[in-house]
Amino acid sequence: MSHITKLLQTVNELRNFIIFWLGQSVSEIGNRLTGFGLGIWVYQNTHEVAGLGLVVFFTTLPGVLITPFVGALVDRWNRKWTIIFSDLAAATVTLTLIVLLLTNNLQIWHTYITAFCTSVCGSFQMIAKGAALPMMVKKHQIGRANGLIHFSTALGQLTAPILAGILLSSIQIQGLLMVDLSSYFVGLLTLLIIDIPQPEPIIQSNQSVRVNTIIHDIAYGWNAVVENNTLLILLAFMSIHFLVDGMTTVLINPLVLSFSSTKSFSVIMSIAACGMVGGSLSMTLWGGGKKHTSTLFTFTALNGVGLVIAGFSPSIPIIALGLFISFFSLPITLSTNSTIWQSSVNGNIQGRVLSLFNTVIGLALAIGNLTASPLSDDLFEPMLLEGGLLSTSMGSIIGTGEGRGIGLLIIMAGMILFCLSIIFYTHFNWKDKNLETNDEFSISAKEVVKDS
Structure with missing residues (x-):
């Protein structure tokens, strides 16, 4: 009985995060379905590995290169709305692909542009979610919350190729993209019904966002x-x-x-x-x-x-x-x-x-x-x-x-x-050393206002 009580207590502590996680997990699986399906579409239409390699390139490298700038902006913006708007932007990219497919206008170079846009949106999503997680759960539950995040990632990697193969044979690439688009709205709905606390701001709200201040951040x-x-x-x-x-x-x-x-x-x-x-x-x-x-x-x-x-x-x-x-x-x-x-x-x-x-x-x-x-x-x-x-x-x-x-x-x-x-x-000697405090950063973080 004590184990059940402890489990219920844990679920209650993570309730807000679990709702967030479920919505984002559905959205992530939808993204993986599209990524797998588009990869097949590109290869079938080019019969070249180079085309597929360029899609992978534009999906990964741009997001990595802009990530430092994204992090500086995420610290200035509301994290919940950053995730919402980046989800909406990514959904718009998917909708554009659907329209191009339905009108028989989709070209290979379109997939490179959409991969680039998806990479940028994904960078905002990843950093905002990572920064939001410790604000949504108690410190002793952060490990479990991260476990859930990686569980959905692993589940997506396991199921997406199987589901994509089944769906492609029945509803084709257009239907697969529609599933992805629907998954975005599931994620958006869960975001709208939960609260993601914001940290104490260290940057004045009326301070303009300039290149030099972003670089300083x-x-x-x-x-x-x-x-x-x-x-x-x-x-x-x-x-x-x-x-x-x-x-x-x-x-x-x-x-x-x-x-x-x-x-x-x-x-x-x-x-x-x-x-x-x-x-x-x-x-x-x-x-x-x-x-x-x-x-x-x-x-x-x-x-x-x-x-x-x-x-x-x-x-x-x-x-x-x-x-x-x-x-x-x-x-x-x-x-x-x-x-x-x-x-x-x-x-x-x-x-x-x-x-x-x-x-x-x-x-x-x-x-x-x-x-x-x-x-x-x-x-x-x-x-x-x-x-x-x-x-x-x-x-x-x-x-x-x-x-x-x-x-x-x-x-x-x-x-x-x-x-x-x-x-x-x-x-x-890290056997007995554990990073349990953020007091050092709590104090030093305020210095950015003085130096800005």
Whole structure:
């Protein structure tokens, strides 16, 4: 009975956030359906990977580059209405695509423009939601709230390709876009019926938004991170984490296809997605514990172990097991990281600080994506071919031939994560250190008014 009472108490504490989360989850799944469906449409109409690559480029990079400016604006604006207007703007983009499709006027270059616009809207949504979350829940519930956020992300990754495939065959791309448009209005409705508290303003309401003041605000957010050694070190650690993740994300596909089929790859990724759902659900129920940094480094090390297992042998069960472990730990690591930043930074500068974090790790992720191919194709793969430099040493352990160089690169990526986690955990003595206060930032944040 006590467990039921505790559960009801938790739900009651998170009631406002749960309504917000449900609406945004529906909207996110709708977005993923459109992204998957448009990717198929572009490829079917161009029969080129380059066209699809440009859509991915315009969907990701613009949002990363403008994020620091977005963070400065989010700290000046009402966060609830920032999310609402960015949702409306994104819905307008989807409506434009529907009209172009129905009138047979949709061209490939239209998808690049809409991808760019969606990226900009998504940047405002992401930063505003991240800054709003700690204002909506009590501090001890931030971990659970972040777990719910990553649960919906994982669920969307698992279900969107399946749902999109079913819907495309029945209602085509136009119908898929209509589903996405409807999902926006579900998200908007939930936003209108809840309250998202605002932090105490530190910028005068009559102060104009000029380029120099925006740049000053961005610089202030960066100084807030630099002056806190713990956050600065955590930023460096997570940058390496995302760089490694960026590499391994690209390498999983060729690792499996080097010895098996696309069907096997689909099965493995479904198992990995189940791991991500399980990790997100575990984080939601558990909350991450009280020692957030211990949780962060422990599950990052577990992520590394999973990657080592995945790269060790050209075996479907072994790769599936390794990726399940890796993907299970990932949402716990990301949720805990978000909790640390949201708990450590005063609400009135969270937009700037979180946007700078997202910019740095976004660039690290992109570098990982770009370096994966040359490292595997030009360096590691030749070393593990028959007669290669490592064919008689490492090759005797993990095998030789196509894909084994990729396996070695994934093993090394996992070892980097594991070793770095141990080093950071012990050297900085973060086992007993937990970021539970934001008093330092509560005081220093007010200085921005004096300096503006």
